[in-house]
Amino acid sequence: MKNASLIIVCFLLLLSCVGEDLVNDYVDPDLRISNAILSIPEGVQYQFTARFFDESGTKVENPTLVWLVDPPTALSIAQDGTIQAIAAGEATVIVQTTGLRGDIIEARTTFSVTAVTSTDTSTSTSETSTMTADSETSTLTTDTETSTMTTETETSTMTTDTETSTMTTDTETSTMTTETETSTMTTDTETSTMTTETETSTTTIDNNTGTGIVLAPQFYEGEIISTSSYILEGNFRYEHNGTQITLSLDENYRASTSLPGLYLYLGNNPNTVNGAIEIAKVNVFNGAHEYILPPSIELADYKYLIYWCKPFSVPVGEGTIF
Amino acid sequence: MKKYITLSLVLLAINASAQWTQEKGKGYYKIGAWFLEANEHYTDTGLVDPNITRGHFITSFFGRVGLTNKLTLIGYLPYTQVYQNGQRFSSGLPSLPGESFASLGDIDLAVEYQLWEKKGWAFSTSLILGLPTGDDAGGSDGSYQTGDGEFNQSLQFNLGKSFPIGKQNFYFKSNISINQRSKGYSDEWHFGLETGTKIAKDKLLLLGRFNTRQSLQNGSLSAVNNNGSIFANNVEITNLGGEIIYGFSKVWSINFTGSFPISGKVIYKAPALAVGIALEL
Numbered sequence: 001m002k003n004a005s006l007i008i009v010c011f012l013l014l015l016s017c018v019g020e021d022l023v024n025d026y027v028d029p030d031l032r033i034s035n036a037i038l039s040i041p042e043g044v045q046y047q048f049t050a051r052f053f054d055e056s057g058t059k060v061e062n063p064t065l066v067w068l069v070d071p072p073t074a075l076s077i078a079q080d081g082t083i084q085a086i087a088a089g090e091a092t093v094i095v096q097t098t099g100l101r102g103d104i105i106e107a108r109t110t111f112s113v114t115a116v117t118s119t120d121t122s123t124s125t126s127e128t129s130t131m132t133a134d135s136e137t138s139t140l141t142t143d144t145e146t147s148t149m150t151t152e153t154e155t156s157t158m159t160t161d162t163e164t165s166t167m168t169t170d171t172e173t174s175t176m177t178t179e180t181e182t183s184t185m186t187t188d189t190e191t192s193t194m195t196t197e198t199e200t201s202t203t204t205i206d207n208n209t210g211t212g213i214v215l216a217p218q219f220y221e222g223e224i225i226s227t228s229s230y231i232l233e234g235n236f237r238y239e240h241n242g243t244q245i246t247l248s249l250d251e252n253y254r255a256s257t258s259l260p261g262l263y264l265y266l267g268n269n270p271n272t273v274n275g276a277i278e279i280a281k282v283n284v285f286n287g288a289h290e291y292i293l294p295p296s297i298e299l300a301d302y303k304y305l306i307y308w309c310k311p312f313s314v315p316v317g318e319g320t321i322f
Numbered sequence: 323m324k325k326y327i328t329l330s331l332v333l334l335a336i337n338a339s340a341q342w343t344q345e346k347g348k349g350y351y352k353i354g355a356w357f358l359e360a361n362e363h364y365t366d367t368g369l370v371d372p373n374i375t376r377g378h379f380i381t382s383f384f385g386r387v388g389l390t391n392k393l394t395l396i397g398y399l400p401y402t403q404v405y406q407n408g409q410r411f412s413s414g415l416p417s418l419p420g421e422s423f424a425s426l427g428d429i430d431l432a433v434e435y436q437l438w439e440k441k442g443w444a445f446s447t448s449l450i451l452g453l454p455t456g457d458d459a460g461g462s463d464g465s466y467q468t469g470d471g472e473f474n475q476s477l478q479f480n481l482g483k484s485f486p487i488g489k490q491n492f493y494f495k496s497n498i499s500i501n502q503r504s505k506g507y508s509d510e511w512h513f514g515l516e517t518g519t520k521i522a523k524d525k526l527l528l529l530g531r532f533n534t535r536q537s538l539q540n541g542s543l544s545a546v547n548n549n550g551s552i553f554a555n556n557v558e559i560t561n562l563g564g565e566i567i568y569g570f571s572k573v574w575s576i577n578f579t580g581s582f583p584i585s586g587k588v589i590y591k592a593p594a595l596a597v598g599i600a601l602e603l
Contacts, residue, residue: 018420020408021361021375025415056413229369258366258556258588261465272413311465312363312373313406 025271027057029099031107032322034300035214039112040085045210046082050095050107051300057269068094074113078166081304088115109216123302139316212269218242218299224319230256232307232317238299245293247279255285255317262312264291266302270318273308332382342444342482343436344388352577356376360590366556367588375407376590379545380427384598392436396448400427402456402468419436423466428456434480442484447576448499449478478512492519510540526569531581534560559586567600575600 027143030053040046052063061174069083074091076084083093091113096106217237226232232252239246259282267276278289307321343351359377362370366496382400389395398461401424436478439445478499485492489552495516502509520528537556563581570576583589 018377018405019408020417020420021412022412023374023409026413045570054413056411056415058415088325222518224576228371229365229367230371231367256366260588261463269413272409272411274409274417274418286496310463312371312376313409314371314373322498 021200023272025057025269026055026272027269027271029054029105030057030133031063031095031105032300032303033093033095033099034110034298036109037111037116038216040083040214041114041116041212042088042288045082045084046211046213048083048093048095048109050081052097052105053268053303055100056275057267057272057303058142058275059268063097065083066197068096070094071122085113088113092173093180114212147167153203167183198285216299220321221298222305222319222321223252224305224317228309228314228316230259230316231258232259236305236319238305238321240299242294245297245299247293248290248292249284249288251288253289254288257285259316260312261310263308263310263314265308266293267306268303270306270315271302272315274304276306277302290319325520337585340496343392343434343446344386344394346388346391347436348603349385349387350600350602352384352598352600354382354577354596356382356383356596357470358590358592358594360592362592363590364559364586364588366587370591375588376407377405377407379402379403379405382427386434394553395530396428396430396432396434396450398432399424400456402427404460404466404468405435406466416586421461421466423457423460423468425457427455428469444480444482446480448476448480448500450499452476452501465545471508472505473502474501474503474507474508476512490521490596492517492520503541506541506543509525510557511536511538513567525569527565527569529567530564531563531565532561533563533581534558537587556587558587559589560584561586561594563594573602575602 031050033048033050034051035049037046049066050063050065052060052065054060057145064080065079067077067081069077070092071089074085074087075093076086077093081093081095085091089112090110092110094106094110096104099105101289103121186238218241219237221235221237223232224232224236232255235250236253237246237248237250260280263273264279264282265273265276266279267273269275277297279293300322303321305321306315307317308314309316325519335417357377357379359375360373361375362372365371366463379468381396381403386394386396388534400458403422403424405422406420409418411417430450430452432448434446434448436444436446451473452474454469454471454473456467456471458471459466460466460468465471476499478497480495480497482493482495485494495514497514499511499512501512512533512535516529516531518527520527523579536558541554541555543555561581561583563578563579565579567575567577576599577597579594579598581594583591583593
């Protein structure tokens, strides 16, 4: 009896302790350019920014970055990421940093440096308009500060020699405003056709700076995949509307209703929610639905959607945003 | 899942002495410890997925008393601890601490009535009531359940036979039951087989078991309408096990039990081990 009791006590002591699990959560470090563009006019400046996430997916504050351009004839670049567009053509900006293991980690973005094509005044109410220049190079003097023109938003080809000229685009009809009374505008051909494609446009003009820079698309699309034996699938769209991000799940989304305690997170490490941000408890298991994210979340902040089972503390699915 | 653990334990205990009911005025009392720790689980499709290690540790009192020669009263009183291990990350992220929650578990009360006994055969029936005395939302996220919060009733039929093989005496038991559950949980059916024999001058009882529990999939509870605590719904498990009981006096015995899952759904995949000390008066 005494021995038996002793055995039981030893058994209890041996087995009732809370231990510790080792979680292999390593991810490749990720350096990302957070404000990519599609094009920039010659002569215009733009500052790129980059964010570095280490092997745990944690954002590194103030990383040491090295900025490069290719080819050097297309751009000049300062070490704060500011470029100066020099010559028309394709250009690549490269940013590099050093990882914890001493390896070089880099990110690239390629875009167009565009030449200006414009005319003194051209106003159009149709989707297609023809702009004619009297000569290949013309000097334009504007009596008024505002002239009207039509711009093809994806491939705007207006260039200006003056840094102070600004162009703003609304939709089909845009308004060009020059802050100097005289600017020089060059067209590649004497006659060019400009077409407005607002219905299918996937780019935006940088209205804040009005420099004619075409920003990269402000949305990503992807697919949710199950990383477990539970059913979890569907397509998603992750879009910034200028104010905040909307995560929209497609009609083909479905998740197992047997998933206990399923939550959605945004994170930079799909292996853990340590450091991730909790979006919501999942209450929809079939069909289209959406989440409106807090305005503080920017498009390049998080790389993964993480579907997480809280009771088992395991990821059950993920979607790679970019 | 915790309810399953609790119920399985009491059924295991009940089965161990079923069919042949307790004599009037006599009793069997056991203090036991039951332990399961798992780092993987069966999903709803029956496949196996990993999880952060979780454990269940139940200390319990089990007793059965013969009210008459044919009617036995059975009770099971568990105290359940649920815990999860802390997490240390290979990337160097700060560790996350573990968590533990303990409370009274779901109490089971049962009566067993002997319907028939003749020529080594015994046939009985049991009514088992599962009382929702445990916590169905324990811990920081409500998932450290020590009970499922529902009242259930299980009707069980037991058939046993003792028989010799050569000079060695054996017994064989079987049971089948329907467990009716409330609050939207699916009902279940259970089936079990057991055989055993005594050796070492009858001081050592060796027995083997087969148990299965299957859901009727008729519950309305799911992740859609539940706050995430659905471990105990549509749980299925089939396991093989064994027990060694050593009688070190005429009234005292100690037992060691092991149960090993061979298939399941929405339940941890890990062996369950138990030890107990029993008094038979």
